[in-house]
Amino acid sequence: MGGWTEGYVGGIDYIRAIYRDWSPALLCFALTLRGWRPLEALRQGRFTMAEPGCGHGLTSALLAGAHPAARFEAMDFSPSHIAGVRRLADDAGLGNAEFLEESFADYARRDGPMLDAVALHGVWSWVSAENRAILLEVLRRRLAPGGVVFVSYNALPGTLAHMPLRRLLVERCAEGNGPLPERITQAVDFAARMAAQGGGWFAGTDGVAERIEQLRRKSPNYIAHEYLNGDWTAFYHADVVRELAAAKLDFAAAAVPMEQLDDLTLSPAQQTLAAEARDPAQAETLRDMMTNRSFRRDLFVKGGERLGPAERRALLGESRFVLLAAADDLPEIASTPVGRLPFPRALYHPLAEALAAGPQSLDALLARPALAAQGEDAVLRALVLLTSLSLAAPAMPDDGFAERRSSSDRFNAAVLERHRFGDTPGQLASPLLGAGVPVSRIEALFLLADRLGEEPVAFVWRHLSADGIVLGRDGERCEGDDANRAELARRHAAFVQRRRPFLEGLGVA
Ligand SMILES: C[S@@+](CC[C@H](N)C(=O)[O-])C[C@H]1O[C@@H](n2cnc3c(N)ncnc32)[C@H](O)[C@@H]1O
Incomplete structure (x- = not known):
């Protein structure tokens, strides 16, 4: 270059x-x-x-x-x-x-x-x-x-532990003149072979083998931009x-x-x-x-301004939150980057039920007896955890919703169209959150079929089969058009029952 x-x-x-x-x-x-x-x-x-x-x-x-x-x-x-x-x-x-x-x-x-x-x-x-x-x-x-x-x-x-790995990848990728993505894959394989031999830095540093395994699952594009820059x-x-x-x-x-x-x-x-x-x-x-x-x-x-305690409390009190998972899908124990955190039912169940009904401010949540009984600190902490783990999100104010909705809709229409051909943004814009909501390609194609008034199963299968995609069920490949269409019909029924109402609630569908 x-x-x-x-x-x-x-x-x-x-x-x-x-x-x-x-x-x-x-x-x-x-x-x-x-x-x-x-x-x-x-x-x-x-x-x-x-x-x-x-x-x-x-x-x-x-x-x-x-x-x-x-x-x-x-x-x-x-x-x-x-x-x-x-x-x-x-x-x-x-x-x-x-x-x-x-x-x-x-x-x-x-x-x-x-x-x-x-x-x-x-x-x-x-x-x-x-x-x-x-x-x-x-x-x-x-x-x-x-x-x-x-x-x-x-x-x-923490990054000290990755430094020799980065050096190894840079050195190996510099050799040979094949396409860079190939050299990256070969360099990661080489690192895995070195790690498998153990000894030296590989034995003396925690987590190296795991890190290399993680890299095997990343695309060469990610690895190039993470590790191969001169700086x-x-x-x-x-x-x-x-x-x-x-x-x-x-x-x-x-x-x-x-x-x-x-x-x-x-x-x-x-x-x-x-x-x-x-x-x-x-x-x-x-x-x-x-x-x-x-x-x-x-x-x-x-030049940020500090808030006094009462004003901080007032601003937090009016902040609104939305649940990003079905209320009954919240785990009892969440695996997080900082370990396993219990989500006690007495707190998370009434919280999830309240949020499932639509955006709620912290003040509105605390007005509910079941949550008031848990105490303000516990409810705020639960919102902090849910928000950080993408199980909930703060919402934008109601003002401006109609404009956000029509603009998000135009953006989402352009994104959904791109899902016909695969490589495309995996999120849609939510006017409620003022942020993205992840959707799979199949969900996006179901939504596109809705917009176009197309029969969803035939529409989605036409696009997936054109890309040579075969669905799976319970670990088995679905062989042939009929089996794939039957699997898509099953997934569409589940989508209509649970996922589409959820996306509608976020203003995405
Ligand atoms: C790791 S990517 C992050 C992209 C994006 N911010 C994101 O989070 O998805 C860093 C980007 O910075 C761009 N970049 C690096 N040096 C730059 C420079 N001197 N001027 C403009 N862009 C640069 C690269 O092309 C690359 O797309």
């Missing part, structure tokens, strides 16, 4: 992922929980947001569809990333989003409105110090006072805090709400140790050491 990639991996696109982490209602919840006042523009859906290094730009496109009163600037220097999202934006009629084929340096020279929020996902650890400095200049110049920055990065000390820097949280201070930014909160709960990951004695640090950046870094964190998603604010 030409020199324009500046050491970033070229010749292979990033994965087509959509992330929920910086959807506005979630940003507002994470900030409020930690006692920061979210910008009113963000709360009301009338913000300006930028995503430098947007990859395929699908998260920004979905948010633009879900927030027609907001404005989006998404940019990436890779033309193959930008071409596809521009076509999606045209088809979806996104008049509120620009998808720019620009480098960070080009973007820094651009003038535009002040930004209320900036998302830097998959960028900070994967670009050079010079490019981080350029991004800091963008934030210094264009982020509005009170604005928020989402930044994710590989964190120390690859893991950071102590305190160093990121110091770097971002140059753009007048302060660390506000962990973006994933449950990561704000110390007692989930630290023993009481460890919490006491963290509390001995007077500098909050040091305290957070000590926490990372005690939990061996390898990845962080942080929120920073520029």
Whole structure:
């Protein structure tokens, strides 16, 4: 590839992922929980947001569809990333989003409105110090006072354990001149063979074999963008805090709400140790050491305003939440990144029942005797956990719902059309959440058949069979058209009974 990639991996696109982490209602919840006042523009859906290094730009496109009163600037220097999202934006009629084929340096020279929020996902650890400095200049110049920055990065000390693996992949991929995806697959296989021999670093480091097994299940596109960039820097949280201070930014909160709960990951004695640090950046870094964190998603604010306890309580009280699972599908024990968490029935059952009826504010939930009996702290904590585990989500305010609905609908129509041919965003825009909702290809095709007035089973089977897809049932392949159609009819009945009403509730169907 030409020199324009500046050491970033070229010749292979990033994965087509959509992330929920910086959807506005979630940003507002994470900030409020930690006692920061979210910008009113963000709360009301009338913000300006930028995503430098947007990859395929699908998260920004979905948010633009879900927030027609907001404005989006998404940019990436890779033309193959930008071409596809521009076509999606045209088809979806996104008049509120620009998808720019620009480098960070080009973007820094651009003038535009002040930004209320900036998302830097998959960028900070994967670009050079010079490019981080350029991004800091963008934030210094264009982020509005009170604005928020989402930044994710590989964190120390947890990433230390991956460093030799990254080196191994870089060295192996540099050999040979076959297509890069092939070289990546071969390099991961080679790493697995080394791990199988044991000894040395492979024996002395926990979790290496598991990490390599995980990589075998990832696409070469993900592995290339995670490991093969010329620049690859893991950071102590305190160093990121110091770097971002140059753009007048302060660390506000962990973006994933449950990561704000110390007692989930630290023993009481460890919490006491963290509390001995007077500098909050040091305290957070000590926490990372005690939990061996390898990845962080942080929120920073520029001149953020602190909320007093009563105002924080009032803002949390009016925050509304929606359940993202059927009430009877909530697990009794959830497997989480921080271990297994019990979901006691006396708390989660009435909570799920209340939320299943539609969005509920924390205050409305606490007005219910069964939840009031559990106490406010327990109910709020349950919402924090459910929200962090994607089992629930904060909703946008009612105001502006009708506009969000028609714009989301146009976006969803364009996405559903793409499901005819497979490789497409796996989420639809919900005007209620102002965020995405995952759907499978078969669900999307059922929804498309509904829109087109087509007989769903024949319609879906026509598209799946054209791609050579064969369904399975109880671990067995469905052989022949009839068996596949019968399986699709069974899945359609289940879809109509459970999933479609749920998607309708979110304004997606
Ligand atoms: C790991 S991807 C993350 C994409 C997106 N933010 C997401 O989370 O899905 C990082 C992206 O940054 C882009 N990038 C890297 N260096 C860049 C630069 N100097 N200027 C513009 N884009 C850059 C890459 O092309 C790539 O698409």
